[in-house]
Amino acid sequence: MLKASAKPSMVYEAVRNDDETPTAIRKDISNLSARIHSVEEHISIEVLITSMEERDGRIKHLFFCHARSVKNAKRFLEVVLIDAIYKTNVYKLPFVNFVGISNLGANHLQTFGTWISDESEKSYTWIIEQFVSLIFYDISPFVFITDNDAALICALRNIFPFKQF
Incomplete structure (x- = not known):
C-alpha cells in the first residue's frame, strides 16, 4: 500500500482492521514509509546517473x-x-x-x-x-x-x- 502512495494512516487502519492485536503503531508505518521513499529516491538517482554514464563509467x-x-x-x-x-x-x-x-x-x-x-x-x-x-x-x-x-x-x-x- 505504501508503494502505491497510500498514506501511512490508511495503511495503519487497514492493518488494524485485519489484525485483532496490531503489531505496529502509526509511527512504525510512518517510519517505514519514509524509508521506502528515501530508498526509491536514491535508486532513481543511481539509475539516472548510470544511464548518463559511458562505458568507461564517466558522465559526458x-x-x-x-x-x-x-x-x-x-x-x-x-x-x-x-x-x-x-x-x-x-x-x-x-x-x-x-x-x-x-x-x-x-x-x-x-x-x-x-x-x-x-x-x-x-x-x-x-x-x-x-x-x-x-x-x-x-x-x-x-x-x-x-x-x-x-x-x-x-x-x-x-x-x-x-x-x-
Missing part, C-alpha cells in the same frame, strides 16, 4: 535546472543567451550556461546549466535538445545570443533550421 554531459525556471521559461522566455565558460571547474569540463530573458525585463531571468565533455557540435546538439524538450516542445525563442562559436551555431542551425544565425 549533465543538464540541470530548477523547476521554477522551467515553469517561468515556458511563459516568458523570448531571448536565450548561450555561453560556455571554459573549463573553470575541478574536472576541467566546459560549463554551458543558458540565460533566458523575457520582454518584461530581468524580473523573469531564467538560468539553466550544463556540463559537457567537450565543445563539439555533437555535445552542443545534445544540450540544446535537452533544453528544447524541456521548454520549447511546440515553440522556440525569438532570439539566440551566442559567442559566435562555430560548433554551437551549427547545432542551433540543425535544431532550428528556420532561424537566422
Whole structure:
C-alpha cells in the first residue's frame, strides 16, 4: 500500500482492521514509509546517473535546472543567451550556461546549466535538445545570443533550421 502512495494512516487502519492485536503503531508505518521513499529516491538517482554514464563509467554531459525556471521559461522566455565558460571547474569540463530573458525585463531571468565533455557540435546538439524538450516542445525563442562559436551555431542551425544565425 505504501508503494502505491497510500498514506501511512490508511495503511495503519487497514492493518488494524485485519489484525485483532496490531503489531505496529502509526509511527512504525510512518517510519517505514519514509524509508521506502528515501530508498526509491536514491535508486532513481543511481539509475539516472548510470544511464548518463559511458562505458568507461564517466558522465559526458549533465543538464540541470530548477523547476521554477522551467515553469517561468515556458511563459516568458523570448531571448536565450548561450555561453560556455571554459573549463573553470575541478574536472576541467566546459560549463554551458543558458540565460533566458523575457520582454518584461530581468524580473523573469531564467538560468539553466550544463556540463559537457567537450565543445563539439555533437555535445552542443545534445544540450540544446535537452533544453528544447524541456521548454520549447511546440515553440522556440525569438532570439539566440551566442559567442559566435562555430560548433554551437551549427547545432542551433540543425535544431532550428528556420532561424537566422
